[in-house]
Amino acid sequence: MDDDKGFISLDCGLSPSESPYTDPVTGLIFSSDADFIQSGKRGEVGDDESYTYKQFKDLRYFPDGVRNCYNLTVNKAISYLIRAGFSYGNYDGLNISPRFHMHIGPNMWTSVVVGSESYREIIYMSKSNLLQICLVKTGETIPMISTLELRPLRNDSYMTQFGPLDLIFRRTYTSDTFGYIRYPDDVLDRIWDRYNWFETDVNTTLNVTSFNPFAVPDAVSRSGITPRNSSSPLFFYASPKEKSGKINVYFHFADIQVLKAYDTREFDILLDGTVIRKAYTPKVLQSETIYNISPQKCINSCDLDLVQTQRSTLPPLINAIEAFDVLEFPYAETNQNDVTAMKNIEAIYGLNMISWQGDPCVPEVLKWEGLKCSYTNKSISPRIISLNLNWNDLMDPLPKVFHDREKNGLKLTINGNHKLCADASCKKNNQKYVLPVITSTASVLVIIAVLILILVFKKKKSTQVQHELPNGRSINRQTKRFTYSEVVAFTDNFERVLGEGGFGIVYHGSLNGTQPIAVKLLSQSSVQGYKEFKAEVELLLRVHHVNLVSLVGYCDEEGHLALIYEYAPNGDLKQHLSGERGGSPLKWSSRLKIAIETAQGLEYLQTGCKPPMVHRDVKTTNILLDEHFHAKLADFGLSRSFPIGGEAHVSTAVAGTPGYLDPE
16 A cells, blocks of 8 residues: 555555565556455466556456455545456466456446456445455356556545446547556546547647646646537547446546637537536636536437537637446445454454355345345345354354344354353353453442432431322323434434444434434344333333433334434443543542432432332443533333332342342
C-alpha cells in the first residue's frame, strides 16, 4: 500500500519474497497479494508473452471452490476507483480464455472474458470498512487475476448515490494515440485511452489548470478536437453493457485555442436528445467538467452531442469524455455483527473452509457451508440463525463467542467433535483476571447493596404513600408503537451496533433526525427472549424514575420485536471501570454518586411500586450513564413482581447474572 496517497496496489501471484517493488513505468509501489486472500495458486504467463506493465507477468488462479475473495481494509465514507487487471498469457497451456464473474460483497459487478491485457474498473463506496472483491466460477474455466488496484477519490467528484459506476470508456481526444495517460501524469491514477475521433485536432503547450475535484491531468487537457466542418456538431455515443442500461457521462472541457477579441465559442450539450447544459462556453486554459446529475436510460446506446448555438462564431471543442454504467447493487450485506462472530469462530478454530469467503449469506446460492440465514428482503441485512459444525474435529473449550451468539438466537450444531466440551462447567479454573477491574466492579456492587439495605430499612420505618399503577398482563397499546419499517429507518438499516443485550443486539438510532435513541432488536428465534421483551415493556410502561432508563416506544410486528430507549451517550459502567472507553478513570466521588443513584432506582422498584419489583440482574453492564454521568438502570427483562399482603406464591427460579441477591 502506498500510504501517502492511500493507494492499494497488488501484484496478484507475486512471490512475497519479491514484494514490494517499484513499477518502472508508473513509479508506483506494488506488493504481493498473499496477505489479502486465503486461497488460489501462483502462476506466470509464458516467457514469449510481452506485457505493458510488470504486474501482467504474474497471476493468481483459483482451481478450488466457486467463490474466492480478496479482503481489503478501506474507509467506508470514501469512494474508491477499483481496478482489476487480467492477462491470460496461456499460463496453463490450454489456450482457452477463462470466463467468470466478479462480485463486490454480495453483488455481481461484471462478467470477465480474459484474453490479452485488459482492465475492469468501477467507482464504488463501501458500506463497511471491509471490502470484499470476489472471483466467481461460472463454468468449466478457472478464474484468474493479474492485478488489483484501489485509488481513493473525492466524494464531491463522481456521483455514486444512484449506484456504483462501471467504466464504459475513458478517452482523451488526440491524434497521438501511442500509449496511455496515467500516474504520475494523473495524480488519481485513472487510465486515459488516447483516442483519434478523426476530427480536427487542437493542442497547446501551455499549462491548463484544474481547480475542480475531478483533477483532470494537464496531459489530457492540452489536447482536444473540433469538428472538421466548423458548422457541424460533434457527435459521440456510449453503449451500456445492458440493453436498457443507465449511464452517467462526464464531459471534460478546456478551451486551448487562442481566441480573437470578436470570437465566441458556445454550444449546447445533449445526452440522448436531452439538454444537460445550454449555451455552454468552455473556460480558457482551465479545466471544467459537465455531467448529467440523474442517470440517463439508453436503449442500446446513447448519443452524445455538442451543438453550436446561433450566436457562436467558433465550433464546439472537447478534450475528454468518461462514460459509466450506473449499476444496481440490490443485496444488503449480512448483518455485520453476525459476520464478525463468524470471523471470530473461523479464527479461533483455524477453520479453512473454501466456501467461507465473501458474504456469509448473500447471494443465497453461494451461502457459507453449514449456515442457515434468515432473509426479509434484498435491502435488509440477512441474519445468521443456524451454524452446523458437525465433524470438524474441534477442540475444547467452546469459546465465549459461541455462547454469546446462542443467546442471540443462533442454533449451534457441533455433533461429532469428540474433543469438544460445550458446557461452560468444563472450563478450566486457572483463568487470570485483571485485579483492578474486578476490585473496582466488586466495590461498586458492594456499595450498591449496602445503600439498598439502608434505604429499605429507612423506608419501612416511615409512612409510605403507595401509587396504584396499571398492572395488566398485555402490552398497553396507548404507548408509542412503531412499525418495523420505522425501526429500520431510525437505525439507518441497523448500521451502528452499540452492544449485545441478554436476548438481542442494541443499535444506535435517531428519532425524527434529532433525538438519539437505543434500539434493542430481539432475536426472532428466542422464546425466552419474547417473555423478557413482554416483561420489560410492561414494567417500563408503569414505572417512571430519573434513575431508570426511559422507554420511548416499542415494535411488535410480524415477529419483529424491538424496544426503543433513551440513548445513554456515556455507555455503561463496566466500560468505564475496565478502561474500555479510554479517557480518565472515574473518580471515587463519581463512583459513589453512580452507586447512590443506582440504589435509588432499585429502591424505587422495590418500595415505590405496587406490586414491588425485583430487578434480578443488577450488574455494571446494566447501569447506563447519560451525558452528565447520571446512572440509569436498564435491562428489566428478568424483573419480577414479588407478593405482598396475603399472596403466597414466590418464584424461586434462578435467573440473571451471578453477583446480586435482593436484600429481602
